Amino acid sequence: MVVAAQDNSAGEAGVFRRHVLYIPGYDPFPPRRYRELYRSEGAAQAAISGYRLEIQPRAGETYGWRVAARIEGREVEAEVEVLVWSDLVQQSMAQGIAETYLQLVRTARAYIGHGALFRLMRLRKGPMIAALYPIAVLILQAVIALLVLFLAAKAVAWAWLVLVGPGSPGHWVAILFGLLAGWLTLRGFRALDHRIYAYYLMHDYAFTAGLEGENPPALERRMAEFRSRIRAALERDLDEVLVVGHSSGVHLAVSILADLIREGLPARRPALGFLSLGQVVPMVSFLPRAGRLRGDLAYLSTRAELTWVDVSAPGDGCSFALCDPVAVTGVAPEGQRWPLVLSAAFSQTLRPETWQALRRRYFRLHFQYLCAFDRPGDYDYFRITAGPMTLAERFRGRKPSASRITRPLSPHRSVA
Numbered sequence: 001m002v003v004a005a006q007d008n009s010a011g012e013a014g015v016f017r018r019h020v021l022y023i024p025g026y027d028p029f030p031p032r033r034y035r036e037l038y039r040s041e042g043a044a045q046a047a048i049s050g051y052r053l054e055i056q057p058r059a060g061e062t063y064g065w066r067v068a069a070r071i072e073g074r075e076v077e078a079e080v081e082v083l084v085w086s087d088l089v090q091q092s093m094a095q096g097i098a099e100t101y102l103q104l105v106r107t108a109r110a111y112i113g114h115g116a117l118f119r120l121m122r123l124r125k126g127p128m129i130a131a132l133y134p135i136a137v138l139i140l141q142a143v144i145a146l147l148v149l150f151l152a153a154k155a156v157a158w159a160w161l162v163l164v165g166p167g168s169p170g171h172w173v174a175i176l177f178g179l180l181a182g183w184l185t186l187r188g189f190r191a192l193d194h195r196i197y198a199y200y201l202m203h204d205y206a207f208t209a210g211l212e213g214e215n216p217p218a219l220e221r222r223m224a225e226f227r228s229r230i231r232a233a234l235e236r237d238l239d240e241v242l243v244v245g246h247s248s249g250v251h252l253a254v255s256i257l258a259d260l261i262r263e264g265l266p267a268r269r270p271a272l273g274f275l276s277l278g279q280v281v282p283m284v285s286f287l288p289r290a291g292r293l294r295g296d297l298a299y300l301s302t303r304a305e306l307t308w309v310d311v312s313a314p315g316d317g318c319s320f321a322l323c324d325p326v327a328v329t330g331v332a333p334e335g336q337r338w339p340l341v342l343s344a345a346f347s348q349t350l351r352p353e354t355w356q357a358l359r360r361r362y363f364r365l366h367f368q369y370l371c372a373f374d375r376p377g378d379y380d381y382f383r384i385t386a387g388p389m390t391l392a393e394r395f396r397g398r399k400p401s402a403s404r405i406t407r408p409l410s411p412h413r414s415v416a
Contacts, residue, residue, distance in 0.1 A: 016388040018240045019233040019270075020080040023226065023256075025247025025278075026204045028089045031063045031082035037370055038065070038080065045372035045382045053386060062229065067386045074388035081233075083226045085252075088218055093203045097186050100199055103206035104138055110209035115411040116286040122409055123282060123328060126317030130362065131205055131283070137198035145185040153178030197363070208248070208283055213290025213412075215255075227256050231263075238270040240390045247319070247366065250279040250310075251293055254325075258296035261305050272306040273391030275384060276339065277369040278316055281325035286410045295415035298331040301338045307392040308338035311369060311379050314403075315346035315359060318366040323405045330408035331415060340395055341404040342378060349373040 022034065039055045046053040056066040064081035095103065111117040111131075121128045157174035193199040210216070215223070233241045245253030257274055265272070285293050300308065312321040324341050326332045346365065347355055351374040358365055370381055380387075384394065 016074055016076045016240075017238045018076070018078045018242055018385070019236065019238055020078055020242045020244060020385050021083055021226070021230055021233060022080060023083045023243070023245045023249035023253050024086070025249045025280075026089055026207060028086055028093055028200075030086060031084050034082055034370075035063075035065050035080075037367070038067075041371040042067075042382050042386075045376070045380065048372060048374065049376060049380065049383075051383075053382060069382075069386040071383055071387040072389070076386050076388050078386045080385065081229065083229060085219065085222050088216075088222060089207075091218075092207045093200070095203065097190060100202055101138065101142070103202060103210075104135055107202070107206045107209045108135060110212055110287065114212065114288050119409045119411055120282055120286055123323055123405060124320050127280060127283070127320055130201065130318050134198040134201040134205070137196060138202060141186060141189045141198070145182040145189075148185045149178040149182030152181035204248070205283070209287065211289060213284050213287030213293065215292070219252075223252055223256050223259075226252070227260050230256065230260055234266055234269045234272065236270070240271045240273055241269075242273040242275060242385065242391060244275045244277065244385070245279075246277045246369065247280055250276040250325075251281045251284050254281070254300055255293060255296045257306065258300045261300070261303055265305055271390040271392060274300075274306050274308040274339075275391060276308065276310045276325075278312055278319035278366055279310060279323075279325055280319055282320050282323065282328055282410070285325065285329040286412065288412045290412065291414050291416035294329055294331045294410075294413065297326045297329055298333050298415060301326040301336045302333055303338070306338075307390070307395070308340065309391055309395055310339035310341050311344050312341075313344040313346045313365075313368070315355075316344075316365050316368065317362050322401050322403050324400075327406035328408060329410045330413040332406070332408070340398060341400045342395075342398070343401045343403065344369060344373075344379045345377060349375050349377050349379070351375070 024031070024034065035055070042053045042055065051072070052070040054068045056068060058064045058066045058079060062081050063084060064079060067076070067078040067080060069076040069078070117128070153174040156177040157171065160173060189196070190199060230241065230243060243253055243257060253274060253276065281297070284290050285297065310325070312319045314321045320328075322341055322343055324332070324339065326336060326339070346368060350358070354374055358368070373380065378395070378398065384391065387394070
C-alpha cells in the first residue's frame, strides 16, 4: 500500500509492510550481531507481551533479515536492513599504541581547546565521564608502564653489578630491558582492551574529534550510499519506511535524511519515520567544524515529510539522555516540530531485579533500546519495527518527556 506524502495512515486491513533501515553506532563488529540480538530479544519481548514474532532469512546485496509478526491483531511483514559502516570503524581503530596516545592528546585539545568539554558536562555528566574514562585509563596505563620500566631497569642494573661488576655496558643493558618491559606492559594492557574498552572508546572519540566535527570523506561517501538505499525503499509499495539510528548512528541519520529531503521525495510514497536511540549528537554538534550537522539538525526539525521520535533514558550513562539535540545545540528554529523526545525509563520498564543487574553494565544499557523490556510502556522496539502502526500513528498526540533538556549550550552555532 502506498500513501500520499502527507498521509501517515497505514490502513486497517491486509498485511502491513515496512522496511527498516538500521544505522549502527561506532561499532567494529559485523552486522550479524544485530540479527542475533533482534532474534533473541524479539522472542523474549513476544513472550512477555503476547504477540508472535518470527525471524526469517533475507536475500540481497545488503545485510538484513525479514520479520513476520502478528501484533495488535494484524499481520505484519517487515524487512530489516543494516546500513554497514563497521569496515570504516575497523580502519579507524587500526592504530598502534603510540598513535593512540597521540589521538588522546589531539582529542583532548579538540574538546577542551574549543570550549566544548565544559558545556557538554553541563548537559549530562554520564557521557562525559564515559569520555574521560579512556583518557584516565590510558594515562594510568602509561604511568604503570613507566613504573615497570624503572623497576625493571633498576633490577637489571643491580643484577649486572652483582654478576658482572661495574661497567658502562650494564647501564645500556638495563635501559634496554626497562624499555622492553615497559613496552610489553602497554602491549598487555592493549590485549586486555576487550574487557577494559579504553582503546575502543579513545578511537571512538578520536574519530569524532579528528576533523573537529566534520565527517571524513570516506564516511560522507558511505552516507551517500545509505541515502540511496533509503530512497530505493521509499519507491517500493510499502506502508512505512523507518530509519533507526543508534548512538553515533543518530547524527549520521540526521544528515542523511536532511539531504534526502532536500533532494525531493517521491510524490507518493510510504510514511517516513525516524527513530533515534541513545543519541550522542552533542559530542559532534558542539565542535567548531560541525556546521553541516548543525544545519541539518535545524532543517530536519521543521520538516513535515517525516516523523522523528528520539528515545533515551537517564539510566544510559553513554547517551545525552532526554537532551533535545536541536535545542541544546542552539539551532532550534521557529516552528520546530521535531524531535519528539521520550524516555525509555529503564527504572520503570525493567523489573527491579533486572535493573539492579544491569545498572552498572554501562555498555549493555546503551543497547537496551534494542532489547526486551519486562514492563514495556510507550516504547517497545519490536512493536515499532514490526507492529501494524506507523511511527506517526503510534506516537500521535504524545507529549514530550517533562524532563527533556532544551537549554542551548553549544559554544559553536554556525550552520552550513
